[in-house]
Amino acid sequence: MDSLPVELLCGIIGLIKDQRDLRSLCQVSKGLNTWATPFLYHSVTLTAAESDLGYLHVKAFSEGLLAPESRLRHVKHLHIVAPFRERLECRCIHWYGHFEEDDSENGENKENQNGNNEIRPKNPKKSDHYDLEDSLMSVLQQLKENSLLSFSWDLGICIPSTLLGEKGILTKTQRHIESLSLTTGGVDEQNIEGSYLPALLQLKCLRSLSWKAIKTVEELYALRHGLWYNSQHLLNLEVDLVDYPAVYNNWCAENPGFPYRGTWQKPFGDNFFATNVLGLMPGKPIIMFPALQALRFSVVPFSCAIMEMAYALNLTNLRTLKLHNCLDSLKLLDFVTKALQPIRLTSFELVTDIYDQALVRISNFLETFTGLEELFLLFFRFKCHYEEDYWPSIRYHKSSLKRLVYHKETYRTDHKSVLSRYTTQKGSTCGSANDATIGLPLVDCIGISDDGFALKSKLEPIAPTLKWKLLHVRWTAASRPNWCDWAGNDTTSEPLARHAVAGGSYASWRPMSQYVPGDLHTFATWAFGPAGLPKLQILASGDFSHKGRFDERNVLLCRRLLPVSDIDSDSEAEDETKPDTTLNNKKTSPPRRPYRRMRKEDWGLWDGIEGGFAMLEACPVEPLIRK
Numbered sequence: 001m002d003s004l005p006v007e008l009l010c011g012i013i014g015l016i017k018d019q020r021d022l023r024s025l026c027q028v029s030k031g032l033n034t035w036a037t038p039f040l041y042h043s044v045t046l047t048a049a050e051s052d053l054g055y056l057h058v059k060a061f062s063e064g065l066l067a068p069e070s071r072l073r074h075v076k077h078l079h080i081v082a083p084f085r086e087r088l089e090c091r092c093i094h095w096y097g098h099f100e101e102d103d104s105e106n107g108e109n110k111e112n113q114n115g116n117n118e119i120r121p122k123n124p125k126k127s128d129h130y131d132l133e134d135s136l137m138s139v140l141q142q143l144k145e146n147s148l149l150s151f152s153w154d155l156g157i158c159i160p161s162t163l164l165g166e167k168g169i170l171t172k173t174q175r176h177i178e179s180l181s182l183t184t185g186g187v188d189e190q191n192i193e194g195s196y197l198p199a200l201l202q203l204k205c206l207r208s209l210s211w212k213a214i215k216t217v218e219e220l221y222a223l224r225h226g227l228w229y230n231s232q233h234l235l236n237l238e239v240d241l242v243d244y245p246a247v248y249n250n251w252c253a254e255n256p257g258f259p260y261r262g263t264w265q266k267p268f269g270d271n272f273f274a275t276n277v278l279g280l281m282p283g284k285p286i287i288m289f290p291a292l293q294a295l296r297f298s299v300v301p302f303s304c305a306i307m308e309m310a311y312a313l314n315l316t317n318l319r320t321l322k323l324h325n326c327l328d329s330l331k332l333l334d335f336v337t338k339a340l341q342p343i344r345l346t347s348f349e350l351v352t353d354i355y356d357q358a359l360v361r362i363s364n365f366l367e368t369f370t371g372l373e374e375l376f377l378l379f380f381r382f383k384c385h386y387e388e389d390y391w392p393s394i395r396y397h398k399s400s401l402k403r404l405v406y407h408k409e410t411y412r413t414d415h416k417s418v419l420s421r422y423t424t425q426k427g428s429t430c431g432s433a434n435d436a437t438i439g440l441p442l443v444d445c446i447g448i449s450d451d452g453f454a455l456k457s458k459l460e461p462i463a464p465t466l467k468w469k470l471l472h473v474r475w476t477a478a479s480r481p482n483w484c485d486w487a488g489n490d491t492t493s494e495p496l497a498r499h500a501v502a503g504g505s506y507a508s509w510r511p512m513s514q515y516v517p518g519d520l521h522t523f524a525t526w527a528f529g530p531a532g533l534p535k536l537q538i539l540a541s542g543d544f545s546h547k548g549r550f551d552e553r554n555v556l557l558c559r560r561l562l563p564v565s566d567i568d569s570d571s572e573a574e575d576e577t578k579p580d581t582t583l584n585n586k587k588t589s590p591p592r593r594p595y596r597r598m599r600k601e602d603w604g605l606w607d608g609i610e611g612g613f614a615m616l617e618a619c620p621v622e623p624l625i626r627k
Contacts, residue, residue: 150179164199185213200226274305285311343369363393378619447472545620
């Protein structure tokens, strides 16, 4: 090992992706420890429990073979994350007095106004944000100056001023950050912690900027300056307003004269994002982001500024475009269609309501260019009108399309309850999986909103021609709100042992469902069987958005290639070989299922499915944070 060139040795170690393997390699010898430690600490993730967002798990950095200072100086990417599963509002640790009095010390799950069980965090203490700052400072103070390349704050709470304030440690010592990701929703204006503006004035090397759950005017001002200072070299931009009416009301409260401001009144109306965030001028199109390659807007308005925003965002130069519930997004697509300029998109994701000639307008847009590799669509208030005219636009990209999601929802309501907000369209007769997939020879990953029984009948005639490796049977949590209860009592459900799938972007996900519903069992038996889908490797069912919010209802199945062995859990093996007593008291063994639930040993299947993770998480039905 000592005779290997340093470059070759580092290249070999760099191929190791599993953190546990890298940690084991560091413990082999002092020599390997020296070379493997930089790779082990190249990217560090600090996690917080959803019930106590003021406490970060940093104990691991005070233990180990080397002093913490010598390890953390290798950190290039720092991620601070927490799940968004049950505590979907009141996340900020500054919400003093917003909690009801609780008899228990730590709080307990209570029923909210909509009748849903929601986790109630413990009553916040004034020392919570100080504990959070102390934990962060113990890590950040040990980083090498200006060595951090990316920083993620995905807790859903405001950022302490000691990090991104005027005298914050990141503001002063880490000015070469190239990727910044913030999730700060759920903050009251009076509870905002410090100011983000000084930090974004100093970070002038950003190539990727993501800010989700923006709510306050302070955050909008900071976003504006961050965009202005980095517009010429920004490659990736993501903005999620989550609750547009609340953001708009906060803006109007801070700016009493808005939107009645001279020239802005007629041309841009009340589109404060175009006027005061992007700083656009009516009738003066400029390319604000000449290098932009990927854009994701969620609940961002395009109204009254279609042309100006299309030019500013340089839409014709984008490779990835994702629009989720954006006001007048279809008008934006109309403008791009009529512009007759070359479009370079390879990935397009759209979440919108379907009304009037919406499908025709989307079809016209898709038929103005070629080369699309990913197409992810989620339609609300969906009706059958014009659907037959829509399929040719999908097949227009048959020579390049590899991943497709086509999800239809009949209703969208305005209830606050997360689990009762949407109703899934099941067993619909308008359109079919045949129409969406026939003539698409390169598609190997697909997501369809249909129940198992309907999907099987639609796919049987064309199954031998399909090359799908990953099939996602999409349904929302609202369509099966008590899924675990009825699945456990359903005599047609197939029991599966609980197992937390680890690895990739699913590393923090909870154990998935221990049952396969009867309709999914019937479909999986056919799909993985000899008359089913010949190339199918993974069958997913459920809602995989927001990093495992609905994992207790989700199911991941794979093809069974090996006989029952130690790979399968004892409970599953016993379930398959358990004899069945008939009326004549004759014991027969039930037929083996051609599928089984995915385990850690099956994780290599994802390596052969390009873009599989992204497709499962595409087109989320519910917002990240509750309005």
